[in-house]
Amino acid sequence: MRRIRTRRFLMAGSALCLAAALLGTAPAPAAAVPPPIPVIFVHGRNADPGVWDGMVADFLAAGYPSDRLYAWAYDTAASTNETLSGLFAARVQEILSRTGARRVDVVTHSLGALPTRWYVKFGGGEGEVAHWVSLAGPNHGTDLAYLCALWDQGCKDMTPGSYVLRRLNSGDETPGTTRYATWWSSCDEQIAPVESTRLEGARNTRVPGCPKHNELLNDAGVSREVRAFVGS
Numbered sequence: 001m002r003r004i005r006t007r008r009f010l011m012a013g014s015a016l017c018l019a020a021a022l023l024g025t026a027p028a029p030a031a032a033v034p035p036p037i038p039v040i041f042v043h044g045r046n047a048d049p050g051v052w053d054g055m056v057a058d059f060l061a062a063g064y065p066s067d068r069l070y071a072w073a074y075d076t077a078a079s080t081n082e083t084l085s086g087l088f089a090a091r092v093q094e095i096l097s098r099t100g101a102r103r104v105d106v107v108t109h110s111l112g113a114l115p116t117r118w119y120v121k122f123g124g125g126e127g128e129v130a131h132w133v134s135l136a137g138p139n140h141g142t143d144l145a146y147l148c149a150l151w152d153q154g155c156k157d158m159t160p161g162s163y164v165l166r167r168l169n170s171g172d173e174t175p176g177t178t179r180y181a182t183w184w185s186s187c188d189e190q191i192a193p194v195e196s197t198r199l200e201g202a203r204n205t206r207v208p209g210c211p212k213h214n215e216l217l218n219d220a221g222v223s224r225e226v227r228a229f230v231g232s
Contacts (some may be wrong), residue, residue, distance in 0.1 A: 035065060035068055035099075035101075036064055036065075036068050036231065037068070037101060037103055037104060037105050037130055037131075037230070038068045038069070038070060038095050038096075038099050038101050038104045038105070039059065039064070039068065039069055039070065039104070039105045039106075039107060039230060040070045040071065040072055040091065040092065040095065040104055040105070040106050040107070041055070041056065041069070041070070041071045041072070041107050041108075042071070042072050042074075042088070042106065042107070042108040042109070042112030042113075042115075042116055043071070043072075043073070043109055043110075043112055044076070044108075044109045044110025044111045044112050044136075045076040045110060045111040045154055045155070045158075046076055047076070047109070047110075048073055049071035049072070049073050051109065051214070051217050052071060052107075052109075052217070054217065054218045054223070055107070055217065055218070055223050055226070056069055056071075058220075058223045058224070058227065059227060062227055067099070068099065070091075070095050072088060072091045074087060074088070074115070076111055076154045077152045077153055077154050077155075078153060078154065079153045079154075079157070080114045080115045080118055080153075080154065080157040080164045081115075081118050081122070081157075081163075081164050081167070084114075084115035084118075085115045085118040085119045085122070085123045086123065087115075088115050088116055088119050088123075089119050089123050089124065089125065092104055092119070092125065092128055092129075096128065102128075103127075103128055103129065103130040104128060104129060104130065105129070105130055105131040105132075105133075105230040106120075106129050106131070106132045106133065107133040107135070107226060107230070108132075108133060108134050108135065108137060109135045109136060109137075109216070109217055110135070110136050110137060110138065110190065110191075110213065111137075111138065111154055111158060112137070113134040113137030113138065113139055113197075114137070114138070114139075114157055114158070114164060114165075114168070116129075116132065117132070117134075117139070117168050118164065118167075118168060120132060120175070120176070120178055121168060121175055121176075122167070125178075126175060126176035126177065126178060127176070127177070129178045130178065130179065130230075131178070131179050131180075131181070131229060131230040131232075132178050132179070132180050132181075133180075133181050133182070133183075133226055133229065133230065134180075134181070134182040134183070134197060134199070134202075135182075135183050135216045135217065135222065135226075136183070136184060136185065136188050136190065136191055136197055136213050136216050137182065137191075137196075137197050138158040138191055138196055138197070139165075139168070139169070139173075139182070139196055139197055139198070139199055140160065140165060140169060140195075140196040140197075140198075141158060141159055141160030141161065141162065141165050141196055142158055142159075142160070142190065142191045142192050142196055143160065143192040143193075144190060144191075144192055145157075145158035145159045146159055160196075172200075172201065173199045173200045173201055173202070174199055174200065174201035174202050179203075179229075179232075180199055180201065180202035180203070181202055181203040181204075181205070181226075181229050182197045182198055182199055182202050182203070182204045182205065183197070183205045183206075183207055183216060183222050183225070183226075184196075184197035184198060184204070184205070184206055184207065185206070185207045185209075185210065185211045185212070185213075185215075185216060186206060186210065187210035187211060187212060188211075188212065188213045188216075189212055189213055190213035191213065203229070205225065207219060207221070207222055208221065
């Protein structure tokens with residue numbers, strides 16, 4: 001009788017050890033992947049959000065949810081600092097409230113660089129913009145803006161040495177914890193000089209080949225690099 005009880009005890013103990021071993025090797029539940037930071041695309045002069053259709057499609061194909069991709073439409077003849085910067089700030093707050101995100105990424109083309117830079121530097125956006133991108137931005141002005149500066153405030157703001165550009169480029173051109181990047185082309189027919197886009201302290205990239213001003217919007221290499229930058 002004693003042998004039978006001992007055998008039963010050993011079998012029960014073995015079963016418990018086996019169960020413990022199996023439980024120990026069970027895979028842990030996968031951690032939820034947080035959604036990407038919302039991206040706001042900002043067009044240039046005399047354009048609209050439709051110019052971003054190609055790049056937005058690239059972001060979607062790369063796995064960005066549609067509710068993390070936004071655009072900002074604005075009157076490109078309005079004052080960069082007195083009007084547009086405040087309107088852009090309101091758009092950022094709307095998107096942060098809608099998504100529950102703490103920061104946004106901003107991707108701009110041409111004139112779109114100026115009101116968004118003003119917001120980051122002077123409008124309280126430093127803590128709310130994680131990455132800021134300028135494609136062919138007139139960050140130090142463009143001589144072509146003189147052709148429309150008499151009747152268009154946006155053009156006036158783009159003229160070299162304008163009040164807006166003097167303020168934006170005084171001191172630190174890339175302030176705060178925001179990460180900055182620019183892409184420019186040696187064949188840009190709208191930005192003169194073409195090097196105007198580059199900013200001290202930013203990651204500045206000359207696009208290979210010879211794309212024109214608007215061709216940067218649909219350049220596959222630029223799109224890929226922009227996605228990598230805002231995802232870093």
